[in-house]
Amino acid sequence: MEVQESYPVDVDSLRADFPILQRKVGGDISTPGEGDDDTVPLVYLDNAATSHTPDQVVDAIADYYREYNSNVHRGIHHLSQEASVAYEEAHDRVAEFIGASGGREEVAFTKNTTEAMNTVAYAWGLDELGPGDSVVLTEMEHHASLVTWQQIAKRTGAEARYIRIDEDGRLDMEHAKELIDDSTKMVSVVHISNTLGTVNPVSDLADMAHDVGAYIFVDGAQSVPTRPVDVEAIDADFYAFSGHKMCGPTGIGALYGKRDLLDEMQPYHYGGSMIRRVTFDDATWEDLPWKFEAGTPPIAQGVGLAAAIEYLDDIGMENVQAHEELLAEYAYDRLNEFDDIEIYGPPGDDRGGLVSFNLDGVHAHDLSSILNEQGVAIRAGDHCTQPLHDKLGAAASTRASFYIYNTKAEVDKLVDGLEVARDLFA
Template sequence: MSQPESDVLDVAAIREDFPVLDREVGDEPLVYLDNGATSQTPKQVVDTIVDYYYNYNANVHRGIHQLSQEASIAYEEAHDTVAEFIGADGREEVVFTKNTTEAENLVAYAWGLNELGPGDEIVLTEMEHHASLVTWQQIGKKTGADVKYIPITDQGRLDVDAARELITDDTEMVSVVHVSNTLGTVNPVAEITDIAHEHDALSFVDGAQSVPTRPVDVKEIDCDFLAFSGHKMCGPTGSGALYGKEEVLEEMEPYLYGGDMITKVTYEDSTWNELPWKFEAGTPSISEGIALAAAVDYLEDIGMDRVRRHEEAMAEYAYDRLSEFDDIEIYGPPGDDRSGLVAFNLESVHAHDLASIVNDSGVAIRAGDHCTQPLHDKLGVAASARASFYIYNTREEIDVLIEAMDDARQLFA
């Protein structure tokens, strides 16, 4: 039995940091259960953005004047903060991106186009987000590399035995989602990385749903790359990061060319800047990067172990409540063995209709294929509803969702 949320987090105090949670939808209090798509942003992070624009708004690495120096220091120190958060050796291993998708594409184009060819293999999983699946699928088409998929079991877990068969000496890249944004499955990414390295393949971990919700240490996983987005972890949109082992990033060619990523330019040739700036061409998202570090500070003040325990408690409670009904199908492993989200369908009600109806009760959930169309095809459904939880959610809010679903039953009876 999970602990009550009061034993894990002071949810009431945390909610005070998120003014949006006080608003109403129609005449109903907002119940925000779409955190897997985008979390809300606390005042402390918003204040960091405001402070930048009010007090030291300037470009980085380009000016000798005071404001530019202050902005540059804050932006560089933000890399240090993020690096420490995920266990990287330093800022050299952390490239700021707009989101996980950009990080996936950066590696696919900067590394994949140069390293892959006919006869090579890329191994993914059947539960990959489109950010990974589509990116590597298209790189496979461009390079002639074969793309293979590790299957899932009937309970929605990764088939590790099949992974050992699929990953061979021809495999060059294994890209695995850490936490499925549809099934809630927490994948054994360290074990998959070990298998990849046994065959001299690289490992890419999609941490979009894991870095915001649980402790993640790239050294413990030993992955070569890891990517995540700021907007799912109390940070601003347009922020995210790619972790890469320094020796791997050093060997890679830049993905984008232009200002700041160079050391010397002549009419004949150019040389590249040191890491991580080699991969951050042009004016970066300065305020967003600084605010991402503020979001990291906010979460670390709470404690990532406590964040994980709370979201798992929410997911277990939601799974148990939804399991009370015979007309609800839940996808993924049991509620005590998943991350903080639950995807499901209510019999005879399309997920989009369900989301619209519960919205009338102030409840925000996700509906659709969650950027996992092939996985939904495998599950035999066109779409699903998804409730996803974070540090400010309560059991009472899940009860509101359950009650709101009765309106859909009555409407479609």
């Protein structure tokens, strides 16, 4: 690896926390990490899909299973009490991390951002939307937002509207003012585009929504892992993100909602844990946030998410953001050196930590395969933004995304891999 230069984070020390980054790839996938054929060092640039998990988080999860594994809120024995305390404190830790002063009552754990979106769409949208109402989204929405609200609008007779993007991949805020009107009941917007890297003005959109009596749901899947987020400063009514993109485990996400809204909403899932009293005729619900967490919850994942937050807090989210932005700008500038590369989204000094692009004459999937042979792991496809790719006139794109353990040398390795692709397709 390169000699450590001036990065906002101590990359060498951080990389030591992620043994997977020492892997070599390219051999028999049935025996990962084994055999003489595993000769290519891994360069992992697919962090917008899933980041890696440091030893500290893995250890926290292992400690749960080894020392106090038990179901929560159901037993008075010692292990159940320990697990319950750890699980509840994980909610408190998430609330603190995103600036939710209401604490655990405003944070429900979900499977991921997608389930959080569906929870609000079904628990709030089916009751509150009807003919004559509108839901305003953007042309850069992830399918988790776009498809969910699209289908809820179809069921309720509401209209789904989409804020245009301009040539630089930014929102047309004048168009937003036109679309967000007295018919609007919900604005659902991605904080950072997972394809364009655009950082959207979510506070301004929140003001627009609230001026007409609407609510705003912010998809924070790419923002909470990468920068300081304060849901109250944004004035978000709902905000969601996933653990697996922020050094945490898979299988857990979080839904923030303002207390009064969550109080009024009916549950989306039914079953154990979320009920207070059941008869043959009816049921009443547990207090927040448990009424939105039916069944055995993601206990180990909650413990892991809390550990991931501690890990990121030790680094400092301002430093995480600065490091990502440095690498994104460097990658943008390196890619922009070539006339045969088309980059999507805003300039390099005004984006989140990812760059999507296409190389002339090479399909994104072919390029991904060639880069994989060089050990470079990137994402190729539509990134769950098919309508956006239609708008861009691209069937697919190649996306490199960065995190706290990546370096400029790894960006250079990506660029070197593009030269191999040029030679193959010349």
